[in-house]
Amino acid sequence: MNELKRLLREPLLHFLLAGGLIFLLFRVVSGPAPAPRDTIVVTTARVDQLVAGFEGVWRRQPTAAELRALVDNFVREEIYYREARALGLDRDDAVVRRRMQQKMEFLSDAGSDSLQPDEGELEAYYALHEDRFREPPRLAFEQIFLGQAADSELITAALNSLQANADAPVDSLAWSSPTLLPDRLALSGPNAIDGVFGAGFFAQLETLTPGRWSGPVESGYGVHLVRISEASPGQLPRLDDIRAEVAQEWAAAKSQELREQLYARLRERYRVELPERIMQIESPR
């Protein structure tokens, strides 16, 4: 909404509208007689705006002389602006063109800012984009580090012993020297677990059966045996718990959609001729 307000205050927009009006006017009154001289009306509102701009920069009121100079400058700018447009100087100016495009896009964005989804729209959007709102799966586990390069004999022996004594306290030192790696992690997501053990560790854990010692699992440090103690699938939070987030995403998507719609409608009004070489290439999506 602020964008829209700001835009409505934009002198350039006013000029555009005014320019359009003048153009229409010109069409109406033009005839064999020489065109009437253009009129530039400086309204009180315009003067107030110039004063506000001055205050914004200098943090004080302009003196009378400064005020007059502001208005004179405005008139000068207006005349140059009109003449420059009449000469078509804006047409091949990259900055002006970019700015005009931005302003058109702002218009559609500003409209979409004020859009609020109704309940049905929100639910539909949430249902359609479940994947985006789903939390990543999380795992809690214990691990025993068997060293940088454990042989299969050691792995088998350790695994058998651990599985046979599943209820006994774990004596990791029986299988390797002490390690500073955490012996267990509470429910954690892939980033946290791979952050400690190295990339790919979480993916290996996901394939294990919870509740029993399994392995070997390889980390950035070496070979581990692991017992998953708790597995939490990637839960989808209820809509009520993430209503604001979903609404925000909906608004962003809607805004993009409106922008594209607007462009598509404008595009329909034009027939575009392209070089043969370009026509053969499909537009990227």
Next chain:
Amino acid sequence: MQYVFRPTFALLFAVLTLPAAAQDIGAPTAENLSAAYTGKAYSPYAERNYPERPLWGDSHLHTSLSMDAGLFGNRVPPRDAYRFAQGEQIVSATGQPVRLSRPLDWLVIADHSDGMGMIDDLRAGTPEILAFEQGARWNKGLTEGGEAGVKAAMDLIGNFSQGTVEPALLNLYSPGSKTYESVWNNVIKEAEAFNDPGRFTALIGFEWTSLINGNNMHRVVIFRDDGDMAGQVDPFIQTAPIGSPDPRDLWKYLTNYEAKTGGNVLAIPHNGNLSNGIMFRLNDQWNGKKFDKTYVQERSTWEPVMEATQIKGDGETHPFLSPDDEFADYETWDAGNLDLSQAKTDDMLAGEYAREALKRGLTIEGKLGTNPYKFGMIGSTDSHTSLVAVEEDNFFGKHAGTEPSPKRWEHPFAKTDQGVIEGWESTASGLAAVWATENTREAIFDAMERREVYATTGPRMAVRLFGGWDFTAQDLNSRMPAVVGYERGVPMGGDLRKAPAGAAAPTFMVYALRDPIGANLDRIQIVKGWADSKGNTYEKVYDVAWSDNRKPGTDGKLPPVGNTVDVANANWTNTIGASELATIWSDPDFDPKLKAFYYARVIEIPTPRWTAYDAFRYGIKMSADVPMTTQERAYTSPIWYTP
């Protein structure tokens, strides 16, 4: 949420660090403490209540909103900076696809508060900008691009450093103007959008860019609070009359913010190495005014952490200050101040580096009762590319002009009649590790305030340091030594008070685990600094744990770990060094009467420096003075002994 900060831990923490303050909750006994905090809950799956792993982040990243970043061609906005930090692939300012080896846990986007957002309008050439001679000139250069663009950038930075930007132009992009407010509101909006408690934290912040004649006094300001509070103020700038380059005025702003909103905020100084001696002075402030009690108290309140390593050089110590430390000359930037308008002289160095500042703090505390330099250490990038990309093999440079290219090593970073900083001197550093109990704004901020943080030059090695009076070798044999560490000692950033009866010297439990996808470790060192009764200060570096069963020579020095780096192919192997190092160390030279601090420095085995990757990937040959290997490191926050 992955971790729960239980009241029992909060209680225990308070008890351990502030014995005197625990009186009104009843004196703890050994039994009830170990019951509250054994780490051996009946259910082995119960969540632990202390930090399990360090949270990795960058407290100091610039985006396209920073004037200088934009001038160098960075158009990557905060949105993409967050996406990159979260592990997504994006396109850099120079059009190169880029991705992190693994995501970060948190990020502070800290754009320059002076002129924030101005560069976008400069490029667009808004009427307000073009009304100024400087604005029109810079707009022309920027729209022309190429050489003219670079010239415009240098011209603007020069004017900004020397305080000669037209005041009215600056006013437009200063607190109080509508334009500025909308920029700041947008910064906050993006942080709110990407902040995802438990998974990724986006702390709100900005950089206050104080320059005194080109001498760097910068601070990064970080809010603990959400946007509803941080949005109640505009950032503080360095330009008078609205702002000020005096840190005391920044602290006033921070005080006012907390009073107005009930929020929490802190400031982090950086690049003392480019301050020409004014960052950590001994007796007086930058303007020559003597230190007083208020000054040192304010400084210690607002600046609990300093940024000790980043792309513009490493700031732990300097070989001139630490001649006996063979690892002291690491990525040293000592040509001059920030804009190289004044060359460096040796007498300036003592006011620039972390270790010397920590020592000076002890002396000042002796005189004025408060230690203004009682800070923890973090690393951060200060990158102006919107990318936290400081791994040696994935280094995207300081700004858009130094993103990967075959020429970047030979283009000087800065060059004036006072000196030169070569392009190859850019340092692929650093990151901040935070021992926070959960990944939220509050927990990360609180860890910074209690200094339970450490710096690395890029790799993600996990480092623990605990100080206590009775650690023994046996404590390291438990499956989770940290449990013992918290139970019978204080973590990094903490204080040791008077020794209990029977304790001869403090003991330190220190251990380090290499980066899971990185290089092995060479050694752990303890750096000790202390002050005698006259206020003279001393330092000593002890090797305390090392790899490969090396024996110290007759001079007491440990032989080098070796070197497996294949420079031509930018490769190395983990066939030397150790994955893990750990020890219990007791100070052999302890004097119970003298104030001291202890921090750990962890050194990696040699690996290829970013220049070696550039040379290999671009097939170029660099001149012989360009270093091709590096030994990356971590600096923990100190533990202070205060009798």
